[in-house]
Amino acid sequence: MERQDIIIKLIEHLLDGNTPTPKKSTGGKMLCVGSKVLIQTVSYHYIGTVSENDGEFLTLKDCGWLAESGRFSECLDNGSVSEFEKSSVNCCISIGSIVAAWPWKHDVPETQ
Numbered sequence: 001m002e003r004q005d006i007i008i009k010l011i012e013h014l015l016d017g018n019t020p021t022p023k024k025s026t027g028g029k030m031l032c033v034g035s036k037v038l039i040q041t042v043s044y045h046y047i048g049t050v051s052e053n054d055g056e057f058l059t060l061k062d063c064g065w066l067a068e069s070g071r072f073s074e075c076l077d078n079g080s081v082s083e084f085e086k087s088s089v090n091c092c093i094s095i096g097s098i099v100a101a102w103p104w105k106h107d108v109p110e111t112q
Contacts, residue, residue, distance in 0.1 A: 031058060031095075036104040038066065038076070041097040045069065047084070047108055048091060058098070060091045062108050079106025086110060 030037060031053050039046045039058075048063025068083035069075040086109070 030101055030103055036106075036108070038102045038104045039093060039098055040100040041093060042099055043097075046091060046093065047081075047104055049108070051090065053095075056095055058093045058095055060093065063087050063091045064108065076102055079104075079109070081109050084109040 029035070031050055033050050033053060035050045037048065037050060037060075039048075039060075045066035046060060046063055047066055048060030050058060051061040052059035064084055064086040066075075066081060066084055068081070070080060070082040074080050
């Protein structure tokens with residue numbers, strides 16, 4: 001088979017719509033409904049309870065923006081934060097913007 005024929009076959013295969021698509025990771029158990037999480041996105045940190053995960057967006061309820069964590073290990077271990085802005089509405093985060101996530105074993109902070 002000529003090189004050109006191989007390329008044409010590959011293109012036909014790609015265009016027929018039967019190619020397997022890679023599975024997207026949606027965070028596994030950590031991002032399942034009911035889980036409390038601390039999420040780092042490309043620009044902000046959030047703390048909240050997952051209320052929906054449709055594979056593209058994650059909705060947090062009882063949530064807010066973590067402006068300053070203080071010592072990060074103390075934040076995770078004790079739930080202590082330096083500055084947190086609680087939201088009065090749910091927050092919707094693009095899963096593609098999530099850089100890292102940690103389980104949150106504490107109540108969501110109430111301090112402003």
